[in-house]
Amino acid sequence: MGKYQNLFKNLKRAALIPFFVIGDPDEQTSFDLVKTAINAGADVLELGIPFSDPVADGPTIQKADIRAMQAGMTPAKAIDFVRRVTDYKPLPVGLLVYYNLIFQYGVEKFFADFKAAGGTSVLVADLSIDDAGEIAPAAAAARLETVFMVTPNTTDQRIQKIAAATSGFIYTVSLMGTTGQRTELSDQVKPLVARIKKHTDKPICVGFGISTPEHAKQVALAGADGVIIGSRIVKFIEDNLNSPSAMKTQTKAFLESVLNALS
Amino acid sequence: MKLRGRYGRFGGFYVPEVLIPALEDIEAGFERFRGDPKFTAELDDLSRHYAGRPTPLYHAKRFSEHVGFQVYIKREDLLHGGAHKVNNALGQGLLAKYMGKKKLIAETGAGQHGLATAMIGALFGMETKIFMGSVDVARQNVNVHKMKLCGAEVVSVSGGTCTLKDAINDALRYWTSHVDDTFYLFGTAGGPHPFPMIVRHFQSPIGTEARAQCIMQFGRLPDIVTACVGGGSNAIGIFSGFLDDAAVKLVGVEGGGKGLNTREHCATLTTGSVGVLHGAQTYVLQDETGQIRKTECISAGLDYPGVGPEHAYLKDSGRAAYYAVTDEQVLDVFERFTRSEGIIPALESSHALAWLVQQKGKLPKETVAVVNLSGRGDKDVSIVEQHRPMR
Numbered sequence: 028m029g030k031y032q033n034l035f036k037n038l039k040r041a042a043l044i045p046f047f048v049i050g051d052p053d054e055q056t057s058f059d060l061v062k063t064a065i066n067a068g069a070d071v072l073e074l075g076i077p078f079s080d081p082v083a084d085g086p087t088i089q090k091a092d093i094r095a096m097q098a099g100m101t102p103a104k105a106i107d108f109v110r111r112v113t114d115y116k117p118l119p120v121g122l123l124v125y126y127n128l129i130f131q132y133g134v135e136k137f138f139a140d141f142k143a144a145g146g147t148s149v150l151v152a153d154l155s156i157d158d159a160g161e162i163a164p165a166a167a168a169a170r171l172e173t174v175f176m177v178t179p180n181t182t183d184q185r186i187q188k189i190a191a192a193t194s195g196f197i198y199t200v201s202l203m204g205t206t207g208q209r210t211e212l213s214d215q216v217k218p219l220v221a222r223i224k225k226h227t228d229k230p231i232c233v234g235f236g237i238s239t240p241e242h243a244k245q246v247a248l249a250g251a252d253g254v255i256i257g258s259r260i261v262k263f264i265e266d267n268l269n270s271p272s273a274m275k276t277q278t279k280a281f282l283e284s285v286l287n288a289l290s
Numbered sequence: 291m292k293l294r295g296r297y298g299r300f301g302g303f304y305v306p307e308v309l310i311p312a313l314e315d316i317e318a319g320f321e322r323f324r325g326d327p328k329f330t331a332e333l334d335d336l337s338r339h340y341a342g343r344p345t346p347l348y349h350a351k352r353f354s355e356h357v358g359f360q361v362y363i364k365r366e367d368l369l370h371g372g373a374h375k376v377n378n379a380l381g382q383g384l385l386a387k388y389m390g391k392k393k394l395i396a397e398t399g400a401g402q403h404g405l406a407t408a409m410i411g412a413l414f415g416m417e418t419k420i421f422m423g424s425v426d427v428a429r430q431n432v433n434v435h436k437m438k439l440c441g442a443e444v445v446s447v448s449g450g451t452c453t454l455k456d457a458i459n460d461a462l463r464y465w466t467s468h469v470d471d472t473f474y475l476f477g478t479a480g481g482p483h484p485f486p487m488i489v490r491h492f493q494s495p496i497g498t499e500a501r502a503q504c505i506m507q508f509g510r511l512p513d514i515v516t517a518c519v520g521g522g523s524n525a526i527g528i529f530s531g532f533l534d535d536a537a538v539k540l541v542g543v544e545g546g547g548k549g550l551n552t553r554e555h556c557a558t559l560t561t562g563s564v565g566v567l568h569g570a571q572t573y574v575l576q577d578e579t580g581q582i583r584k585t586e587c588i589s590a591g592l593d594y595p596g597v598g599p600e601h602a603y604l605k606d607s608g609r610a611a612y613y614a615v616t617d618e619q620v621l622d623v624f625e626r627f628t629r630s631e632g633i634i635p636a637l638e639s640s641h642a643l644a645w646l647v648q649q650k651g652k653l654p655k656e657t658v659a660v661v662n663l664s665g666r667g668d669k670d671v672s673i674v675e676q677h678r679p680m681r
């Protein structure tokens with residue numbers, strides 16, 4: 028059984044999965060924030076490598092990408108960062124990248140290096156199941172788990188195809204749109220999770236737009252194995268650029284309240 | 291998706307899952323209607339009576355004298371809206387209408403594609419939203435006003451480099467949350483499949499007409515066919531008519547900006563490397579880690595770090611050759627061509643003219659070169675004035 032499945036099976040609640048852009052706002056603060064999240068009870072980490080043209084991301088994560096790039100983050104340094112994180116605590120780490128970055132790094136080498144750094148899975152935001160063949164051999168050779176997205180408009184037929192190619196979890200996108208905070212939880216979460224469950228028993232983690240402990244609770248009640256929270260957390264960085272300590276206290280307090288809601 | 295959308299290794303559809311059904315929908319719509327007699331008859335009628343096709347092929351005699359060989363101009367500048375962009379906007383707009391879509395979105399650089407889409411939005415009574423980088427909004431202000439007059443909303447995009455690349459990013463992002471009722475009318479022969487295929491199809495009359503006109507007007511095929519290349523739609527439009535004519539040399543001309551030895555240019559095919567941007571594997575301007583580079587060009591319509599995948603394929607296969615000319619060379623030919631022909635060329639199209647000037651003295655007098663004059667330069671007059679103040 029894979030790392031993810033093992034974890035979800037033994038956890039009595041939905042997993043808490045915070046997302047950070049690696050190197051936002053700078054490498055050291057970013058590492059401190061990840062540690063903060065781990066200490067606050069994160070079960071899995073979802074980490075993004077900053078990209079110049081992140082089409083799946085809303086304004087909050089776009090700005091985080093720019094901050095991280097300006098502070099010098101690169102794909103090679105991001106892999107070193109993952110090593111530091113997994114040295115600190117060996118929890119599962121999923122990576123979110125845009126294809127061009129690993130294309131330039133060399134797909135095979137990238138997957139091997141990420142695995143050597145203790146990483147668990149790589150989700151390529153702009154590579155659909157139709158082109159999964161471009162990364163599948165490298166992922167298999169590195170013995171990484173596979174994660175693909177399902178969106179509310181994904182057909183049943185595609186869900187089956189995606190589930191068959193998944194060994195980690197199904198990254199379930201809660202809404203039609205980009206990442207970013209939302210006031211309301213998307214009403215598509217419940218029907219979408221139910222629809223995926225009709226086709227597979229692979230783990231389901233839901234992300235995009237999940238912004239409050241109450242949202243997280245609703246997602247868990249819908250039957251998800253994990254809750255991915257990105258923009259809400261990244262916003263604590265944006266809102267406190269002059270105060271790393273405020274970033275940490277707010278991130279910690281928020282994650283603890285989510286964990287509370289999930290327990 | 292039914293097709294892979296590949297040109298050799300290039301092309302494809304590298305997009306987030308949420309956009310796949312939307313692209314499949316457009317692919318299916320195109321396959322259904324492209325040969326539909328009612329659709330083609332309506333498109334043909336509008337191309338003639340609304341857009342102004344066919345466009346003339348004109349022998350630019352005084353300019354020919356200057357360069358020392360025969361230059362024929364394919365007059366896409368005479369089309370409604372002032373550029374070749376209307377060919378594609380009309381075709382895709384009609385497709386959107388036949389597919390039952392009520393809203394159009396588009397990206398634009400120089401504003402020519404935005405204007406063409408705004409016109410078609412007005413023509414078909416569709417709500418239209420145009421995404422345009424804030425730098426381009428400032429430098430192509432007249433087109434912004436024209437779009438608004440047509441009833442379109444213009445969204446000024448201030449992310450990233452604030453130019454065409456970022457307008458595409460934001461249009462794609464917007465589309466992800468509006469795929470149900472909105473048709474993304476992509477403006478160039480790039481982006482994810484099926485756009486390169488569709489845009490080429492609707493721009494191909496340029497090449498078909500030009501080839502027939504060559505034979506009619508001077509009894510043979512030209513030696514050279516040249517066009518400027520931003521994303522590559524006007525170039526693929528004219529090239530498509532001559533691809534099978536091996537003796538016809540195809541030349542694409544890119545924006546060399548301040549020079550290829552600087553970083554301030556947008557010569558993607560000439561100096562770039564293979565990568566993945568905006569849904570396609572193609573040549574891109576990027577740093578060694580894969581971050582997309584900022585581009586610079588006097589001509590907003592060429593100011594883009596990617597290029598349509600078929601051009602990447604034509605470059606690698608050797609069927610077409612790609613070169614770059616600098617802003618200064620473009621300004622020189624803009625003035626020269628206007629004075630010798632009384633035709634103000636778009637700065638984009640002036641790139642192809644500038645390449646011809648570089649061939650001065652290298653070609654026999656009987657050589658015939660066909661240039662795609664992709665647009666008229668009215669929109670560029672104030673930019674030229676800034677660089678070359680009139681005495």
Ligand SMILES: Cc1ncc(COP(=O)(O)O)c(C=O)c1O
Nearest residue numbers: 402520521522523524591664665
């Ligand atoms: C007149 C004109 N020519 C050329 C272009 C470049 O586009 P493409 O390379 O797709 O023809 C533009 C784009 O705005 C344009 O306005």
